[in-house]
Amino acid sequence: MTDRPARSPAELALIAVAVLVTVLTLVVPLAVIFAFALREGLGVYVANILQPNTLHAIWLTVVTAIVVVPVNILVGAALAWLVTRFRFRGRQLLVSFIELPASVSPIVAGVTYLFLYGGQGLLGPTLQGAGLQIMFTPLAIVLVSLFVTAPYAARELIPLMSQQGTEDEEAALSLGADGWQMFFLVTLPNIRWALIYGAVLTNARVMGEFGSVSVVSGAIRGQTNTLPLQINLLFNDFNITGAFAAASTLTLIAVVTLVIKSILESRQHA
Amino acid sequence: MANHRSKHLLPGFGLTMGVSLFYITLVILLPIAAMLLKVAGMGWPEFWRIVSSNRALAAYRITFGSAFIATVLNGVIGLLLAWVITRYRFPGRRVLDALVDLPFALPTAVAGLVLVTLFASGGWYGQFLEPAGIKVNYTQLGIVAAMTFTSIPFVVRAVQPVLEDLDEGLESAARTLGASRWQVFTRIVWPTILPAFIGGCVLSFARSLGEFGAVVFIAGNLPGVTEIVSLLIYIRLDEYNYEAAAALAFVLLLVAFLTLVATNALAAWQTRYVERSA
Numbered sequence: 001m002t003d004r005p006a007r008s009p010a011e012l013a014l015i016a017v018a019v020l021v022t023v024l025t026l027v028v029p030l031a032v033i034f035a036f037a038l039r040e041g042l043g044v045y046v047a048n049i050l051q052p053n054t055l056h057a058i059w060l061t062v063v064t065a066i067v068v069v070p071v072n073i074l075v076g077a078a079l080a081w082l083v084t085r086f087r088f089r090g091r092q093l094l095v096s097f098i099e100l101p102a103s104v105s106p107i108v109a110g111v112t113y114l115f116l117y118g119g120q121g122l123l124g125p126t127l128q129g130a131g132l133q134i135m136f137t138p139l140a141i142v143l144v145s146l147f148v149t150a151p152y153a154a155r156e157l158i159p160l161m162s163q164q165g166t167e168d169e170e171a172a173l174s175l176g177a178d179g180w181q182m183f184f185l186v187t188l189p190n191i192r193w194a195l196i197y198g199a200v201l202t203n204a205r206v207m208g209e210f211g212s213v214s215v216v217s218g219a220i221r222g223q224t225n226t227l228p229l230q231i232n233l234l235f236n237d238f239n240i241t242g243a244f245a246a247a248s249t250l251t252l253i254a255v256v257t258l259v260i261k262s263i264l265e266s267r268q269h270a
Numbered sequence: 271m272a273n274h275r276s277k278h279l280l281p282g283f284g285l286t287m288g289v290s291l292f293y294i295t296l297v298i299l300l301p302i303a304a305m306l307l308k309v310a311g312m313g314w315p316e317f318w319r320i321v322s323s324n325r326a327l328a329a330y331r332i333t334f335g336s337a338f339i340a341t342v343l344n345g346v347i348g349l350l351l352a353w354v355i356t357r358y359r360f361p362g363r364r365v366l367d368a369l370v371d372l373p374f375a376l377p378t379a380v381a382g383l384v385l386v387t388l389f390a391s392g393g394w395y396g397q398f399l400e401p402a403g404i405k406v407n408y409t410q411l412g413i414v415a416a417m418t419f420t421s422i423p424f425v426v427r428a429v430q431p432v433l434e435d436l437d438e439g440l441e442s443a444a445r446t447l448g449a450s451r452w453q454v455f456t457r458i459v460w461p462t463i464l465p466a467f468i469g470g471c472v473l474s475f476a477r478s479l480g481e482f483g484a485v486v487f488i489a490g491n492l493p494g495v496t497e498i499v500s501l502l503i504y505i506r507l508d509e510y511n512y513e514a515a516a517a518l519a520f521v522l523l524l525v526a527f528l529t530l531v532a533t534n535a536l537a538a539w540q541t542r543y544v545e546r547s548a
Contacts, residue, residue, distance in 0.1 A: 011358060018354040019366070021347055025419060026369045029376075029384045032394065036387060075293045082286035096530060097294050100302075103526040103533075105480025107500040111507070111519040112301035115308045120512060122304040146297050169280060179281035201374075208377025210483035211500065215507060228379035228483065235383055235487065244387075247380040254375035261375075262368045 033251045037244035048245035056223075057230035058249060060138060064226065065206045068145045072202050073195060076153025081187075084162040085169075095158065102151040110215025113144045136218035141226060144212045149205045153198035160194045161187075197264050204257045207250060302523070308516040320517040325493055325502065330521075333498040336410055337478035340417035344474045347418075348425025349467065355426075356433040370427070373420050378483025385416055386488040408490030413498065416485045417478035424477065428470030432463045465540040469533060476529040480522060 038045050048054065079098055083091050101109065115121045117134040127134060134140050168190065172182040188195075210228040217224040225233065227250055234243035309317065320326065355367050373381065389396045389406035399406060406412045436459065444454050482500040489496040497505075499522060506515040 014350065015354050015358055015360055018350050019362070021350065022366050022369060025347075025422065026372050028394065029381070029388065029419070030372070032384050032388055033380065075289060078286040078289040079294075081282055082290050085280045086283050094290060094294065096534070097298055100298060100526070100530060103476050103480075103529045105482065105500050105522050105526065107482050107503050108305075108480065108519045108522045108526070109301075111503060111515055112305040114507070115512075115516065116301045116304035122307060143297070147301065150293075150298060166280060173280070182281070204375045208375075208379070208483075210377060210379045211480075214482075214504065228377050231377075231379045231383060232487075240387070243383055247377075247383055250377050250380055254372065254377070254380075257375040258368045258371055261371060262364065 030251065030255075033244060033247055036240065037248040039244075040241050044241060045245050045248075048242045049249065051242070053225065054227075054230055054234075054242070054246050057225045057227045057246070060141070060225065061207050061227040064138070064142050064145055065203050067142050068149060068206045069199050069202045071146060072149050073153045073199055075150070076155075076157055076198060077191075077195070079154050080157035080161045080191075084158060085166060095154075098154050099151050101147050101149075102155075104148075106148060106209065106211025107215060109148050110144055110212035113140065113147070113212070113216050117143075135216060136224060138217075138224060140216040141213050141224065144216050145206050145209055148209055148212055149202045152201045152205060153195070156194040156198040156201070157191060160191060164190055193264055193267060197261065200257050200260050200264075204254060207253060305516060305519060305523070308512070309520045312513055312517065316513065317517050317520075320514045321521055325497070326499075326518060328494040329497050329499045329502045329518075332410060332413065332496065333479055333500075336413040336417055336498070337475050339414050340421060340478045341471050341475040343414070343418045344421050344425050345467070345471050347422060348470060348474075349429060352426045352429040352433055356430055370423050373422050378420060378481065379487070381419055382416060382484040382487030385412070385419065385484065389415070389488070407488055408492070408496060410496060412488035412490075413485050413496055416488050417481055420481055420484050421474040421477045424474040425467065425470035428466045428473065429463050432466040433459075436462060465536055469536040469540065472529060472532050472536065476526065479525060 037048075049058075076098075079094065083095055114135065116123055117127065117140065118124055119128065119135070121135075134143070168186050169182050172186045177185070208228055209226070210232070213226050213229060214232075217226065217229065227246055231243050231246045231250075234240075234246060351366070351370060355363060355370075386407055388394050389399065389412065391397070391400050396406065404411070406415055440458055441454050444458055445451075449457070480500060481498075482504070485498055486501060486504075489498065489501070491497050491501050491505075493502075499518060503515050503518045503522075506512075506518065
């Protein structure tokens with residue numbers, strides 16, 4: 001890879017244009033968020049964040065992430081192990097299935113869950129008969145979030161694990177390790193960066209999920225409002241400063257995500 | 271020692287197969303099946319009436335048209351950014367590289383909020399654009415802006431690895447044989463990155479088609495003008511018109527499925543290309 005300092009005017013012009021585009025499309029939006037959140041001063045900013053409904057939204061978003069991220073990491077690891085270590089018919093189909101949620105519009109994702117667990121859905125009558133409600137509760141938010149973030153961990157793990165090959169694990173087995181020892185002492189350390197990266201990506205997506213959660217949560221203030229929904233609510237109430245205050249918390253997480261990603265990538269190249 | 275009873279050398283087949291099948295069925299396949307059942311129970315005439323209604327047709331036109339324009343923009347921007355990041359060294363390059371992923375990491379609702387604020391009449395961008403007659407909020411331009419922003423990373427990240435792996439030796443050889451810079455680009459670089467570029471564009475297009483959060487803030491959602499398909503579905507749900515919602519969602523699902531097929535085909539093309547030139 002040649003990365004040399006640019007010399008010709010044409011190259012400098014390209015860099016300048018690229019930087020300009022980046023500033024206009026990426027840096028300015030970031031700046032806007034914090035400028036508008038703090039527009040009325042730090043006191044108002046903190047008060048906006050501590051609003052009961054916003055606090056509840058933060059809590060609900062965090063709890064959803066705490067449930068969804070580990071589950072999808074585990075399943076992603078299981079699937080990655082399955083498709084990279086064994087050969088069987090339908091292997092590619094399985095991978096396509098887990099990739100499917102990434103191509104599906106969030107609204108469509110929400111609609112499918114509505115038609116499964118909602119009152120007029122497939123399981124609707126069964127659930128009603130048992131006195132259970134899933135739709136318009138935090139559980140629905142968790143379920144649909146599992147759907148939309150399913151691909152991310154698997155996507156990171158599958159290429160890495162297929163590239164790494166099975167020698168380390170076979171060696172461990174031949175030395176007498178059992179399955180779990182092999183997994184925890186050999187496989188896991190090899191894939192730890194991809195695991196962390198997958199967790200970070202899944203987390204970013206879960207916390208920001210809007211379309212699918214809009215459909216299944218009912219957006220009931222103080223009960224089933226996640227942070228992105230709360231932002232929408234505040235915006236519709238013309239509380240711009242409040243909306244940006246809530247947005248800033250998610251943005252901080254986004255920036256941390258970018259920083260972690262940068263660090264992980266430089267470690268991988270090292 | 272390998273387990274003699276199992277036909278696989280490594281352990282865990284049963285466990286991981288069970289977990290994967292169970293999860294995929296429960297979380298991914300079952301909901302989709304439920305929706306397909308709903309659509310199947312609707313009957314063809316009703317289904318057709320909904321998906322070919324004027325409002326739906328307008329929504330397709332707006333959604334596909336905006337997504338197309340956004341994808342073209344992202345193609346250009348993506349190529350530029352990927353090129354500059356991989357080829358040149360300059361202060362701030364790593365920051366630029368990290369920033370490209372911002373639209374991935376940032377919630378779409380936040381993106382929508384930011385864009386509608388930027389392009390409002392008194393906004394940082396709006397204050398210059400509106401006097402010039404360019405209105406972004408509540409117009410299709412706004413939809414394009416939102417779709418472009420949220421899909422910036424796709425082309426960049428698709429092209430970057432291929433550019434990085436490009437054999438500089440080939441380019442140097444061509445130059446010593448008298449090829450101009452432009453010829454080197456069009457004859458050597460471009461054909462190599464083409465599959466990845468198209469793949470990135472397909473992903474960008476698919477994402478834009480389904481984009482909801484960022485668009486819904488800035489579009490104003492006027493039927494026939496700025497009403498995208500995912501919003502129309504949401505409105506139908508709000509009206510308790512579940513059949514219409516299901517029919518339209520099915521259309522989007524079909525497009526998602528086609529995108530998956532296209533992406534797989536492109537990946538296969540990419541692999542064959544790499545193997546040929548290796």
